Amino acid sequence: DADVTQTPRNRITKTGKRIMLECSQTKGHDRMYWYRQDPGLGLRLIYYSFDVKDINKGEISDGYSVSRQAQAKFSLSLESAIPNQTALYFCATSPGKEVGQPQHFGDGTRLSIL
């Protein structure tokens, strides 16, 4: 079983719809992240959470919101989807404060907004 699981894997929806992407992990990591990836651009951080009560905006948080329901679950919502939010979305986790610990990624959600 995957350590970091994202659902759904693919989603096509229409402009204006509310969408939730879910991420769950069995790695026991405190830190969780949401990124989006667009062709020709690096991974861009949307939101991150260091624990259940600590949620922070990343580089491109406008139009997105998140919820950390438990240590193992971190959801990303698009309140009113627009076509330029079409992208590949990744959830990632990492352990606590140790420098040098890599982030571990889920398999991604490919989101298309028409």
Add this chain to the structure above:
Amino acid sequence: GQNIDQPTEMTATEGAIVQINCTYQTSGFNGLFWYQQHAGEAPTFLSYNVLDGLEEKGRFSSFLSRSKGYSYLLLKELQMKDSASYLCAVMDSNYQLIWGAGTKLIIKP
């Protein structure tokens, strides 16, 4: 601002050696990561450098020069399965990862 630069695309021959460069300008430095990403898949961790010098891991090695803001990933004895994008990421003073756009490596027989 913060910036990570990598070549967009490189081509190499099966069995050969290739070096992928990464230069960076960031607010602080807490290490540099290399990841491999096959098309449509998740990035997977390859290496981490925080001190100057070369780290070797099988066919893959990674080098860091902090004074030059420079790293490279060296891949030896290239195999077709090495065709992928290679992502350079720097951990800044806030312990956030700043990502390069990635280098697409094409391996030819």
